[in-house]
Amino acid sequence: MKNIAVIGSGTMGNGIAHVFAQNGFSVALIDVSAPALEKALATISKNLDRQVAKGSLSENDKNNTLKNIQTFTKIEDGVKNADLVVEAATENVEIKLGIFKQLDSICAPATILASNTSSISITKIGAVTKRADKVIGMHFMNPVPVMKLIEVIRGYSTSDEVTNKVMEMSKTLGKIPVEVNDYPGFVANKILIPMINEAIITLHEGVAGVYEIDTVMKLGMAHPMGPLQLADFIGLDVCLNILRVLQDGFGNPKYAPCPLLVNMVMAGHWGVKSGNGFYEYVAGSKDLVVAEQFRRKELV
Numbered sequence: 001m002k003n004i005a006v007i008g009s010g011t012m013g014n015g016i017a018h019v020f021a022q023n024g025f026s027v028a029l030i031d032v033s034a035p036a037l038e039k040a041l042a043t044i045s046k047n048l049d050r051q052v053a054k055g056s057l058s059e060n061d062k063n064n065t066l067k068n069i070q071t072f073t074k075i076e077d078g079v080k081n082a083d084l085v086v087e088a089a090t091e092n093v094e095i096k097l098g099i100f101k102q103l104d105s106i107c108a109p110a111t112i113l114a115s116n117t118s119s120i121s122i123t124k125i126g127a128v129t130k131r132a133d134k135v136i137g138m139h140f141m142n143p144v145p146v147m148k149l150i151e152v153i154r155g156y157s158t159s160d161e162v163t164n165k166v167m168e169m170s171k172t173l174g175k176i177p178v179e180v181n182d183y184p185g186f187v188a189n190k191i192l193i194p195m196i197n198e199a200i201i202t203l204h205e206g207v208a209g210v211y212e213i214d215t216v217m218k219l220g221m222a223h224p225m226g227p228l229q230l231a232d233f234i235g236l237d238v239c240l241n242i243l244r245v246l247q248d249g250f251g252n253p254k255y256a257p258c259p260l261l262v263n264m265v266m267a268g269h270w271g272v273k274s275g276n277g278f279y280e281y282v283a284g285s286k287d288l289v290v291a292e293q294f295r296r297k298e299l300v
């Protein structure tokens with residue numbers, strides 16, 4: 001595989017394009033939004049500069065990486081020669097099904113179609129195409145250039161041959177692929193998001209405060225970040241959506257979202273992106289300040 005098309009140039013798409021291009025693949029980066037493409041190229045360039053400054057990449061490799069990326073605003077223009085398409089568009093089932101139907105009708109029969117979805121069924125996506133054997137999940141982690149893992153998700157009809165090809169190709173990116181089956185949340189979010197929900201339930205029940213819960217998990221379990229801070233980074237709206245997917249998919253009440261999480265999402269307190277969640281985020285400040293609603297008297 002030499003030619004890769006990446007659909008969606010947001011947080012994940014720009015990182016995925018960066019990693020393929022840096023490893024010598026020719027990348028077509030596609031987004032419906034031209035400003036999003038411009039922003040993605042600027043982000044990739046800035047991230048490559050950081051690698052050059054650290055000494056992990058030469059100036060020449062940086063320039064070659066950028067030369068390997070071409071941008072397109074129309075899917076049909078970008079996927080013509082693709083051996084592999086990695087879709088990283090907005091997490092919306094209708095958008096993704098529409099993209100895969102279109103890809104199936106315009107890509108060469110041998111093209112493998114991958115999705116970076118965090119929560120939508122790969123089997124469902126494969127079923128809208130006539131090549132479900134060649135539809136697979138490639139769940140990269142954020143930030144893509146830094147994180148080693150790729151969860152490779154086999155849909156119900158994904159073939160062994162396609163799975164093996166994607167596993168091997170993931171290794172050439174310097175990543176560590178792990179094969180998992182297609183059930184709600186795959187492995188990463190089936191474990192991570194209920195843990196975050198449990199941390200919110202623990203706060204809601206008054207067992208401990210925000211600072212205390214995160215400190216126990218950081219210092220006691222060696223997690224680099226507490227679960228409440230992590231929830232703020234992921235986005236509380238995204239955490240809630242994934243819990244609903246787990247709850248619907250497994251029909252098990254243990255995945256029911258904490259009512260406090262539901263309230264916070266309804267109130268627009270979505271974490272870092274809205275400026276407040278379990279902590280307050282002030283532009284330019286790196287201080288971790290517990291949000292007013294959760295400040296305990298003795299901490300004020």
Ligand SMILES: NC(=O)c1ccc[n+]([C@@H]2O[C@H](COP(=O)([O-])OP(=O)(O)OC[C@H]3O[C@@H](n4cnc5c(N)ncnc54)[C@H](O)[C@@H]3O)[C@@H](O)[C@H]2O)c1
Nearest residue numbers: 008009010011012031032033036088089090091117118142
């Ligand atoms: N952000 C994360 O931490 C993370 C981690 C793992 C997986 N994911 C998954 O990656 C995917 C992308 O997430 P993101 O955070 O990068 O989103 P994002 O909102 O940053 O970017 C999505 C991009 O897709 C573009 N887009 C929307 N519809 C399109 C279409 N029809 N054709 C082409 N481009 C289109 C948008 O213009 C936007 O630039 C989602 O499926 C998400 O679940 C996200």
